[in-house]
Amino acid sequence: MNAVVALAPRFQRAGGRDARVTTGLAVTAFAVTTGLTLSVVGGLLGFADRAALPVPPGQDDLRSLYLSLAWTAVVLLVVPLLTLGGAAARLGVSRRDARLATLRLLGATPREVVGLTVTETAWQGFVGAVLGILLYGALLPAVALLPFQGTTFSVAELWVGWQGLAVTLVAVPLLAALSGAFSLRRVSVSPLGVARRETPKGMTWLRLVIAVVGIGLFMVVSAAAGALGAAAVGALVGALAVGFATLNAVGPWVLGLVGKVQLRRATTPARLLAARRLLDDPRAAWRVVGGLGLAGFVAGALAVLPAITAVDTTGDPQGDTLMADLVTGGMVTLVVAFLLAAVSAGIAQAAAVLDRRREIALQNLAGMPVELLDSVRRRSVLVPLLFVSVGSAATALVMLFPLFGAAAVSSPQGLLLLFGFLAGGCALVYAATETSRPLLRSVLADTVVRAD
Amino acid sequence: MSCTGAARQPGGMNTATPRLSARGLVKRFGSTTALAGVDVDLHDGESLAVMGPSGSGKSTLLHCLAGILPPDSGSVALDGRPVGGLSDRERSLLRRQRYGFVFQFGQLLSELPAIENVALPAMLLGTSRRDATELAGRWLASLGLAGMEGRRPGELSGGQAQRVAVARALITGPAVVFADEPTGALDQATGHDVMRILTETTKAAGASLVVVTHDSQVADWCDRRIEVRDGLVVGATAEVPR
Known part of the structure; x- marks a missing residue:
């Protein structure tokens, strides 16, 4: 070897x-x-x-x-x-x-x-x-x-x-x-x-172009689904996969923009540090919240479920079963997506604390309060979290418009499902990132208190 | 047994209250005694070099003096007021308000440009971002770093980064600046340049300075030096010739 x-x-x-x-x-x-x-x-x-x-x-x-x-x-x-x-x-x-x-x-x-x-x-x-x-x-x-x-x-x-x-x-x-x-x-x-x-190289607007092309591709395929005949389902699923995957390309770029806006408005040390951290490495921030972005997309896509299942199936037991199965399948998919998002976020945040341990410890040693470090850690998750979850759900709604029209947003149950899952998902991911709080404390204790 | 490091007054007693005073400092880590009873006085505007080989207890002494570590026994007083009974939060506040720090490397936040690294301690004390940035710009210019305000730490040379660290340590007008091997990662010429700036600027700002080093040429920049071995002050000099 x-x-x-x-x-x-x-x-x-x-x-x-x-x-x-x-x-x-x-x-x-x-x-x-x-x-x-x-x-x-x-x-x-x-x-x-x-x-x-x-x-x-x-x-x-x-x-x-x-x-x-x-x-x-x-x-x-x-x-x-x-x-x-x-x-x-x-x-x-x-x-x-x-x-x-x-x-x-x-x-x-x-x-x-x-x-x-x-x-x-x-x-x-x-x-x-x-x-x-x-x-x-x-x-x-x-x-x-x-x-x-x-x-x-x-x-x-x-x-x-x-x-x-x-x-x-x-x-x-x-x-x-x-x-x-x-x-x-x-x-x-x-x-x-x-x-x-x-300084890491910045990301170009080409990422946005890739995402627009990916999303546009799905919209074109879904609008032309009727003309594709037997190949329609395969083409739709394939285009959905491409459109969905482009979220990973545009997500960090959008977070970089959010960081720039935050930086301009930052008046306190916590806001300044959180904005700089986001702007310095939007890809790392995406690793923490990207899972929720992808889950938010799934929630947006499945917000059409109540509208679809509202179809009258009286006297059609097979139709009843299909509607019930759609709900079950949708819920299972959503729960798994949000669990994945929480695991991703918790793990990425813990790794970020460990990666920065020396830097964090030296700031604390020089008098930066633990509460501020905690606040920066929390802020650098929360703001991207809200942007990403809402943005990705909106992207899904736009993508699915040619297929389902405004069914998702015109149905109260659809909106309830969407916002309920987004709120629950944000809370779940936030709770997962909070597990790194004791790790931060232990990092500070271990690094500052050391023998000569 | 302890040996006092207070010896600023060649030819007579210094009767003024020391800016920083430590008596009988003892600190243990498990079965290892890092400090075995150390007395140190540091006066207004004075610079003190703490020397000693690796593992002698000099960094632990700095940590105890700066309120980073609470001693197991003994006392530390700033301007005559004991700081030993302060809680962890209060000691953190003390470090932020009254002390400045320069470390060997790594104290600058990598994602912040130089000017924001310097401005941050002032913002932590409540100065607005605009005022803190303006003040930081003046500090950087006074240390020969005009035009480098927007550079990240990774884009600065070692000497430039340490000058930024000096500006960062002094922007809040601290009573004492603590420097732990500030030239340890620099070549000799750059190290001397940093020590010249550190001692001159600290003195001009009216702050006292404690420098931990194992390099006697670095110690030469300070007003006096003490030697720490096995947790004890084993030697002290008055007014090192410059």
């Missing part, structure tokens, strides 16, 4: 408590991602199995509709899942960046630096995948209780198979390693840039 890559276990051991906490957070994120992904894929397989069964006599063939809806749910959840997985691979990035930049300055090649990171994140991904499989196993009986198509699933229907588990054990470490290597571009290209912590 290469000498630099062989250092990976030593770095892990030498990292002390910080390294253990960061590794724990990354493994947790990978485990949650894996467990929920397997559950979602299991659900999709369950619907696919049922779609293969013959239609009972006297009933309409709704098999392909159910399968399309399952695919839609998968698309809506796969982006937040991948986002959480990506965030896990970047955990503790500043500490790792500094260490790897030092190695680069000492003469390690970009390939060796990438190899070291790939080894670390792949190992975390593997442990996370194992724990995620256990989580999937634990969730299986609960997921099987959900009624769809007039009956609950059996565990066998939701089982992804041993091959599925084997693929998971290979794919998760592989994706983790790729994501980790991708996040290292800055160190590989310019070790001095990291060692001296130069």
